[in-house]
Every structure is written in C-alpha cells, then in structure tokens.
Amino acid sequence: MHEKYGEVVRIGPNTVAFSNPEAIPTVYTARTGFPKSAFYATLQAYAPKGGNLQAIFNTQDDDMHKRLKTPIAPLFTPANVPSFEGRVDEVLECLREKLDEKFIENSEVFNLGQWLQFFAFDVMGTLTFSKRYGFLETGKDVGGMLGTIVDFMRSSAPLTQIPWLDWALRKNRIGDAFQRRFGVQASLGILGFVGRAIREKQGTMSNGENKDTGDKYGRGKDFLTRYIELQQNDPEVPPWAVTAWTFSNVIAGSDSVGSLMRTTMFNLLVYPHTLEKLYDELRSANLSHPFPKYSEVRNLPYLDACVQEGIRMHPPFALPFERVVPKGGVTILEHYLPAGTAVGGSPYVVNRHKGMFGEDAEFWRPERWLEKDEMHKKKLEQAMLTFGAGRRICLGRHVGILEIKKLIPFLILNYDIRIVDPEKFELENSWFFFQRGLYARIQKRPKAAGNQS
C-alpha cells in the first residue's frame, strides 16, 4: 500500500499507517500523552471478577503503565541482564543433550525451527519460574501451551482491528461465560498456568522451601521470586501485579525470542557466505566451549550485525503499533492528523524503508550494519520498530538479545547445520508473525578450540 499510495496511508476508518522511520520520534514519544490505542485492549486477558488484566505491554493508561513498569524496570537493564546467564546455560545444556542424542547419528531431518521455539520457551520458563516447561525434554508441546499462545495471537489479530467486537465477544460476563464454557478463550489457559506457578512459588517461599537464593548455583534469582519480593516489599504495588508481570514474560518474551532465533538461523543457512564469515569470527575469538560467555560474544561485530539484521528482517510482532493522536493533532511526514486518529508504523514495513536501509532492504545483508561508523549503526538501530520505540519500547529486549547471542554461537561452533528445503519455510502474519517449517540436518563439528567451561 505504501508503494502505491505513499508514506502515510489511511488503512481504516480512523487509522493511519506510516512507512518512513523519520516519523518514529513524533509518534513514539519519550513522554506521556501519546497513548496506545484500543488495539491493545484486545490483547488483555479478561476475568469476570477483575475485568481486563492490564499488563505493562497492553495497558492504555499512562498512570497504570508507570505503576507497573517502575518497580521491575531495574531487572531488565543491560547491567542486570547478565545475572540471568547461568540459567540460559542450563537450558543450552539440555538442548545440547537432546540434539546429540536424537539427530546426530542418523543425520535425521528435523524441524530446527520448532526446537528453537522449544528452547526459547524453556529458557523463559527457567528465567521466570526456575523450571523448564519440558518442551526440550519431551520434544513436544507439553500441555498444549505453545498451541494456546498461537490461538491467542491468531484469534486476537482480527479483533485488534475491530476492538468493539472484542468487547462484545470476550470482554463482558456473558461473552466470557460462553468462551469459558466452550474453551475458546486462549488467554485463560495461559492465565491458569501462570496462576498455578505463582501459587506454587508463594507456597514454597512462605514455608522457607524456596531454594532460589540466587547464589548457590551462581545464578540470579528467577523473575517470579523477584516479582513476589518486590510486591511484598512495596505496599503501593497491587497483589495482582505479580500475575501481570509474569503474564508479560510468558506472552511477550518467549515466542518473540524464538522467532528472532529462527530468522537469524534461517538466513545464515540460506546465505552460506554469511554463515562462513560468522563461523570464522567465532573461531578466532577463542570462546568458552561449549557455551560461549555473554561477555565474550556480546560485542563481536559480525555476530552483532547478524543479530541486528535478523531483528530487522522479521519482526515477531508485525502490525502497526497504534497510538492515539493527542489534543491539538499532529503533523507527520507533512500530513496533518487530527486528535483521536490512531496512527502507527508496522515494523515489517518501517524496517524495510529503502531510503534508510538501502535499495537491497528486502534482503539479508548483515554487512549493512558495519559499513559506516558507530553513529550510522545507532541511526539504523533507532530506525527499526521491532521492539517498538519511545517510552513503550520493549522492556525485555536486552534479555532476548542475551539469549540469541548465547544460542547462535553455540549452534554454529558446535554443529555443521544444513537447511533441507528453504521453500518449506512458511510465514503467516497474525499480529504475531509466525514461521513454520525450518527443516535441517546437523552434524557435530570436530571439537572447536576454545576455553573449556
């Protein structure tokens, strides 16, 4: 639509999308006053007693956002994120065991994409609850949780465009009773899971059995322990905040990370010269074996370029991130929009803006991140919308990047991976940008030289 009608396109009765990253600072401001639209209310879970469950990600209310975000923001800073590294290693160990056990000997073709998703979910389970969900152990969607999240996103996607219909169907007692009766409200399954995990943890914490002191294994405390402690130590924080925070981890922080891992692996595999270049960089960096440390890989230039390019190419959330134009209206890209208009950019579109990213913006080319100076790289980073922008930018992005920068070097250094049929890789954008069918074969590489950890 943007190719046909220009950089600002009216895509609904009251909704406008933009394609040029120049509009980002105007729409996604650092201050309050440009709130999220009703799009986000459709992503809130509903309970007949409490009404809509506001989470940091989907609340439209600036004050509520501040109340929810301020207490936990320090957990997500770049300085604090490495405290979660030990837990990621724990899950990498499990992935290694399963890959070696199942797929090496007979060169079996397997769904690497699905295993990356299992990995991302088991990492978030471990970071949040100190427990893997068991996806890697079983090689299956245990308890149907992955399917439930897919259903949640897929059923929400059309409703994000018609918020009143969401209200009529799901956000009232009658609609809710119907959904419960027929088991079609996917968010309930996730809420149920989160509720059980919280009760379990509160139980072990109150009778002194919670072993998650965070130091015995050299690992930081899990998120849930930290959330409960924060809530207990601050009377201003409502008790339901723990559920809201935990729900955000599960919904916002698992599939999204898995999706970026898949994008990066897929493109490395279909552009083998970039894979070779990355392999060379990793080999000459003398990394710890078998799990490189975050401090060793965090600033490797080509790895970083590949991760940024993955973030650019396939944003896991891919509809315009809608905001409501405040009183007085606003002008973006020379178009005046009156107050009350919903306006947003889709990261898929904005991240491919040729003026910003180059004529070959449709293609995978990590080199674009390295060809000019640091300032230019920063400018490109700020021109992407994958994590959103401004005051509502993704809180967990440093956690996600840590996971990705741990996983990719581990896979590439330890395995020779071949994609089987790139044509089988399929995409479906239902608000969440799903991928299916990354089939591969792997072999173990001869043991890489490096530091044994």
Ligand code: HEM
């Ligand atoms: C690495 C992959 C990830 C991607 C691509 C991603 C993407 C996003 C996007 C697009 C937004 C909101 C933008 C908007 O609506 O304007 C967001 C917000 C958020 N994300 Fe992430 N996310 C990722 C990982 C995570 C992780 C690992 C966590 C938690 C552990 C997390 C927690 C959150 C939270 C709490 C918010 C709400 C922030 C706010 O409104 O202030 N995300 N994320």
